[in-house]
Amino acid sequence: MNSTMISGGVFLLVLLLLAIPLGKYISEILQGRIPRFVRFLEPVEKFVYKVIGRPATGEMSAKKYLLSILFLSFFSLIGLFILLLTQQWLPLNGQEVSGMSVTLALNTAVSFVTNTNWQAYAGEESLSLFSQIFGLTVQNFLSAAVGMAVLCVLIRGFVQKKKNGLGNFWQDITRSILYILLPLSFFISILLVSQGAVQTFSSGVAYEGLSSQSLWLPLGTVASQVAIKQLGTNGGGFFGANSAHPFENPTVISNFIETISILLIPAALIFALGFWIKNWKQGRTVAVVSFLFLIIGFLIIAVNEFAGPEFLHVLATGNMEGKEVRFGIDWSALWAVSTTAASNGSVNSMLDSFTPLGGLIPLFLMQLGEIIFGGAGSGLYGMLTFILLTVFIAGLLVGRTPEYLGKKIEPFEMKMASIVVLTPLLLTLLGAAVLVLHPDILSWLTNQGPHAFSEVLYGATSLANNNGSSFGGLLANTDFLNILGSVLMLISRFLPMAAIIYMAASLSRKQQSAVSEGTLSTVNPVFVTMLIIVILVVGALSFLPAVALGPIADFFQNR
Structure with a gap:
């Protein structure tokens, strides 16, 4: 356990040292202030605006901003859907992969457009290199940029005074991709190649096995796709084994x-909030809560995997089932907590093989609404929604009009906040209920009893919270689950986004109030404690009955 503490401490220190300066840089970029050392990219930015044309100019209202997001997402979905259906006729298909079925192509297209990256297939067997590059990788950039753009809108709502415009969507995603996602992805790709990650335009090579059988070794542009899948909190792997490969x-x-890449941009955006609003203490509040949940989650997983009741007799090794020897329990636990805290969904071990309480933590982090770091942009605007909810509750308790960053929080904002908070919660429970009631559910599961229910609950939670990771043990590629998953992913992505945009428009039209002695502080330990309580009460307790039937029952059954 000493090595676990050291590994976790070094990781958190490096993450902080990278996230703070990156947050400053991101803040400048998203406000349209381009630093000198990247101004050589400005001609590219201007060319993109010229290609887009008139929509890339001028301020947008909430309705126009939302319609732009839906327009881009709809045509991205249709384009990727058609590409996956017809990939057998497209180039870069050395393995001669056939097109996907209609429901699987739909599910995959929805998954990558919504930044969920749920994969009901093995990438090396079901996708051509053309689909990996021009289908999935492109959407990894676009879906991450859309989340960051919506966060920009919400922050503008807080800093602007009596203004109707919310910025320009096309400018926001162009800057996010050009100045943030692309440079970081290029740098991470180089680092991964230096470690042996594959990067080639060859689909693979044929070779002869030990028994003289003809075999195929899949290859491709792996490093570049892995870089953006992690940085953009996407998570969809090039190979079926994902980052265990x-x-x-x-x-x-x-x-x-x-x-580090999984948490880098979500953590940097927290500090970018403080720099943007010129009040770093507000960013500190979010950072403290996020890091606290991350650290506690990591320790619980590590303790249970090293020394859970099932493994007291093998303390030297702990639970190595489903884990790569080159990573061990330390890095498997840290990855598991990072990928579900950051709405990433990639895995470097089999979560289905974790102990019951070790597997409970990834499930718990997703059920909080993916706000502990969360997705690129979406995590922070989800956390800000919980802050508004906490401010509103505190205002009711003391009999004052609730305010946050000088803006009064009124019934309309609370209605929008309720949509953001309750949508993934209700979809998770509804999705799990629908799956359990399906007559064929037992034939889709490899386990029975509480563990089987944990697999179902985890799958519904992952889909409804735009995570994309899987517990394993659940047959994902069925027509029913492909269609159900598509519906869950679409609603949980775009309904909260719409609520955030209209909330931002309402805030932007308000006058900013001056801070007085009666203003509730949102940066002190008392508020941090209240925020944690609200997150736990609204997020965690809503799922307690379901969790009791799954991981908790599984824990007591195996004691």
Whole structure:
């Protein structure tokens, strides 16, 4: 356990040292102030605006901003859907992969457009290299940029005074991709290649096995896709084994780089909030809560995997089932907590093989609404929604009009906040209920009893919270689950986004109030404690009955 503490401490220190300056840089970029050292990219930015045309100019209202997001997402979904259906006729298909079925293509297209990246297939068997590059990788950039753009809108709502415009969507996503996602992805790709991650335009090579059988070794543009899948909190792997595959994640160093990449942009955006509103203490509040949940979650997983009741007789090794020897329990636990805290969904071990309480933590982090770091942009605007809810509750308790960052929080904002908070919660429970009631559910599961229910609950939670990770043990590629998953992913992505945009418009039209002695402080330990309580009461307790039937019952059954 000493090595676990050291590994976790080094990881958190490096993450902080990278996230703070990156947050400053992101803040400047998203406000349209381009630093000198990247101004050589400005001609590219201007060219993109010229290609887009008139929509890339001028301020947008809430309605226009939302319609732009839906327009881009709809045509991205249709384009990717058609590409996956017809990939057998497209180039870069050395393995001669056939097109996907209609429901699987739909599910995959929805998954990548919504930044969920749920994969009901093995990438090396079901996708051509053309689909990996021009389908999935492109959407990894676009879906992350859309989340960051919506966060920009909410922050503008707080800092602007009596203004109707919310910025320009096309400018926001262009800057996010050009100045943030692309440079970081290029740098991370180089680091991964240096560690042995594959990067080639060859689809693979044929070779002869030990028994003289003809075999195929899949290859491709792995490093570049892995870089953006982690940085953009996407998570969809090039290979079916995801980041447990040695071509995606060859060494302990590459594992460290990828784990940092998962949390880097979400953590940097927290500090970017403080820089943007010129009040770093507000960013500190979010950072304290997020890091606290992350650290506690990591320790619970590590303790249960090293020394859970089932493994007291093997303390030297602990529970190594489903884990890569080159990573061990330390880095598997840290990855598991990072990928579910950050709405990433990639895995470097089999979560289904974790102990019951070790597997409970990834499930718990998703059920909080993916706000502990969360997705690129979406995590922070989800956390800000919980802050508004906490401010509103505190205002009712003391009999004062609730305010946050000088803006009064009124019934309309609370209605929008309720949509953001309750949508993934209700979809998770509804999705799990629908799956359990399906007559064929037992044939889709490899386990029975509480563990089987944990697999179902985890799958519904992952889909409804735009995570994309899987517990395993649940047959994902069925027509029913493909369609159900598509519906859950679409609603949980775009309904909260719409609520955030209209909330931002309402805030933007308000006058900013001056801070007085009666203003509730949102940066002191008391407020941090209240925020944690609200997150736990609204998020965690809503799922207690379901969790009691799954991981908790599984724990007591195996004692």
